[in-house]
Amino acid sequence: MAQHDNEPNFPFPILIGDIGGTNARFAILVDAHSEPKAFPNVATADFATIDEAIQTSVLDKTSLQPRSAILAVAGPVDGDEIDLTNCPWVVRPKQMIAELGFNEVVVVNDFAAQALAVASLDESHRHQIGKGRIEPHASRIVLGPGTGLGVAGLVYAQRRWIPVPGEGGHIDMGPRSKRDFEIFPHLEQIDGRISAEQLLCGRGIVNIYRAICAADGRDASLSTPADITTAGLAGEEPAAETLRLFATYLGRCAGDLALIFMAQGGVYLAGGISQKVIKALEGPEFRAAFEDKAPHQGLLSAMPTFVMTHPLAALSGLAAYARTPGLFGIAIEGRHWKRGGL
Template identity: 35%
Template sequence: MAELRQFAIVADIGGTNARFSRVALDTLALDQVAVYPCANFASLADALSHYQQEQDLTAIKDVAIAIACPVNGDDVRMTNFHWQFSIKRMQQDLGLQTLLVMNDFTAVAMCLPALASDQKIQIGGQPAQVGKPMAVLGAGTGLGVAHLIPVADKFVPLPGEGGHVDWAPQNTQEWFIQQHLAAQYGHVSPERLLSGPGLEAIYQALAAYQQIEAPALTAGEIGQHALSDTSALAVATVKQFYASLGSIAGDLALTLSTFGGVYVAGGIVPKLLPLLGNSAFRERFDAKGRFADFNRQIPIFIVTAEQPGLLGAAVYLKQTLAG
């Protein structure tokens, strides 16, 4: 590899934080990681320039950015933050040789083949089949969804907005939640439940369903109360979260027969991992009627890697630069 391209910069831009790292393109090793609140900068270009100057990386001219919004052309507009930009203009303004911009879950999908065994935990199913499609979803500020298709010796990511399809209630409690959220939002998507704001929405909906008064809590507070078993409502909220997560994960498995595995990423599930085993997560993944036996074969993996978006952006950039 040419000297100029021994290193690159990768970024993972969410609705709350912007993560940056240098990457060695031969080994995909990440270092000089920095995390900034998006609100500290007027634009993504400002945040990237600050990172390069702070870390003395202004000589690096190859950059890959994973960002939490659709990327369907030159104009990029974030879904849950106000940043918007032209890819071409940003590349010109910053004097970059390469600027690769992708949906954040395109990047997470691309990281899947590079995950080490200690960066994922299997939940049921058979061993993953090499060469078969994979799916990934992750709850954080929003709900990201993508697929990954192996093609020859490369991988083709299939980004999408699966977090915004219709959420399908399965029982009386969920029908109540659906009506409760529909009164607020109109359309009820999985993201309305399977995200940080979604945890708060489930909590309030279950309080109404149980006809009890409940103090307003943040997603983090709900999680802490559930983990410490100090709030029955918080525990019920996390159980509902996992049940709904299992259902949508099972839908993704069916959509592309993902015998390569369904991977759960995002910031919420690793923090609430101790509560997964006592939930209906895997049961709801399998509960697909005539195709229950089909889904039972498919493994689920919880991604525990600290920076999957950065790793995936690096994998995609390396594959792109290799032609």
């Protein structure tokens, strides 16, 4: 393995955490050779702070005292107080060191962790949708419909994988087909625009469903993403059309991002929603929309698309980074706190 200057070396045991808008997942990595010891998922609404959640759900449940913490959070990492985008928790690493007993804390974007998983998971944890072949060291993209829409790129350079997180879920989406032009006027907007996240997440499923009902003059009898998804997978209209359009819009968005990153290493769909709607994604709509990028249909048709099926993919990615940080190019300047400021 290539050596790099200033490679971090985190002391074990290491607490790893994947904190989203709705749920938080934690595990402890005892050493570089062990599998993560996972704890039950935590609903962020059940705890006032992340510190309380860690203390109650992890530290009080084990005799292990983690010396380090590597946390992936749904939001931009900036400064000593890190706000989550879709959750009222605020991550304060210095306070964690003072009160929870860590010597070091690293905080990264949650989709950096998903990108790490893309680089480290084997084929048993990915389900291919359509055709295409992975180019081993080519760029990759990960998208995750969940509470919001997370997006990250992954590039290979200097013998390491480098995650490129961003806010790609907030790019514009517009109507294209005749049906789109019937539905889009009824979609809920944010400041006059429809972003990808307005369609490609849990509330996006509800947004599409309500717009279909409004366009067709029907009552919107279903109100939750779970109910709409269940009905859609059972073939009940208009929920089934909702899933077909969801797959179409996800394919369009994924294809755009694949072109931006030239993702010949593959496009990877993360998160629980992607896993739940695999049946819908295997229909013709997703790949057709993904490849329909004239004049580059041939380029897109050769790019593989996958659903990541590991139940705790982000934690797996963080564990891979914790074991061998030198294999991954994560910039931790400004995202790494140590006891005593050393």
